[in-house]
Amino acid sequence: MVGGRIHRIAVVGRSETGKTLLVVALLKALSRMRGVRVLVNVEELRQIRYLKVGGARERPPVVEEYRFQVHKSRTDPVVGHIVDTPGLQEPPGRRRECFRAAAVTFRALLEATAVLYVLAPTLHPGDQGLNLDQELIRYASGRRPTLVVVNKCDLPGAAELVRWARRVNRTPVRAVSALTSEGIAELAQLMLQRLLRAEV
Ligand SMILES: Nc1nc2c(ncn2[C@@H]2O[C@H](COP(=O)(O)OP(=O)(O)O)[C@@H](O)[C@H]2O)c(=O)[nH]1
Ligand SMILES: [Mg+2]
Numbered sequence: 001m002v003g004g005r006i007h008r009i010a011v012v013g014r015s016e017t018g019k020t021l022l023v024v025a026l027l028k029a030l031s032r033m034r035g036v037r038v039l040v041n042v043e044e045l046r047q048i049r050y051l052k053v054g055g056a057r058e059r060p061p062v063v064e065e066y067r068f069q070v071h072k073s074r075t076d077p078v079v080g081h082i083v084d085t086p087g088l089q090e091p092p093g094r095r096r097e098c099f100r101a102a103a104v105t106f107r108a109l110l111e112a113t114a115v116l117y118v119l120a121p122t123l124h125p126g127d128q129g130l131n132l133d134q135e136l137i138r139y140a141s142g143r144r145p146t147l148v149v150v151n152k153c154d155l156p157g158a159a160e161l162v163r164w165a166r167r168v169n170r171t172p173v174r175a176v177s178a179l180t181s182e183g184i185a186e187l188a189q190l191m192l193q194r195l196l197r198a199e200v
Pocket of ligand 2: 020
């Protein structure tokens with residue numbers, strides 16, 4: 001194991017940016033990579049997609065962790081956990097649930113060894129919430145390797161959001177679509193390189 005520890009990659013961002021669908025897409029991409037073993041099977045991924053994508057507000061805010069191993073050699077697998085967070089909910093519907101979701105998300109952020117920060121073009125420059133995103137990206141990237149992901153690149157406004165994200169922070173920014181899989185294989189590879197420092 002590199003450094004003998006488990007790598008915890010927290011997937012953080014506002015609700016409805018597609019974090020859960022992105023986690024499913026990344027796990028699928030990882031499972032197709034040689035030397036990577038994902039401890040969630042295709043049927044379970046289907047279930048996660050069916051049960052957990054969309055409608056976040058109806059569920060109790062908890063984190064879900066998915067494990068994978070990168071085998072650079074037989075004897076020293078790198079162990080990674082992808083931590084799907086409930087996210088920062090808005091607009092505040094049920095306040096209690098929102099605060100709980102935020103608390104759970106912040107705890108995952110604090111415990112993470114690396115961060116995938118997810119934005120989506122349903123948010124847009126000028127949107128007040130982007131100030132919070134920017135603060136959180138700055139906070140995360142000052143302490144641990146961080147990648148900014150602009151999800152939903154199949155929707156209009158993604159290119160503008162990528163330009164905004166590149167202007168306001170120094171971490172790498174990647175545009176992907178968890179829905180169409182565009183950019184997902186490359187993101188999975190980059191995640192192993194930059195967040196785990198484990199190339200396969
Ligand atoms: N068009 C499009 N929709 C997406 C994409 N990723 C997720 N979604 C949709 O966005 C909504 C929220 O997704 P979800 O994964 O639950 O977001 P989360 O709250 O951040 O976990 C769902 O309706 C998804 O189908 C994408 O890449 N493109
Ligand atoms: Mg979710």
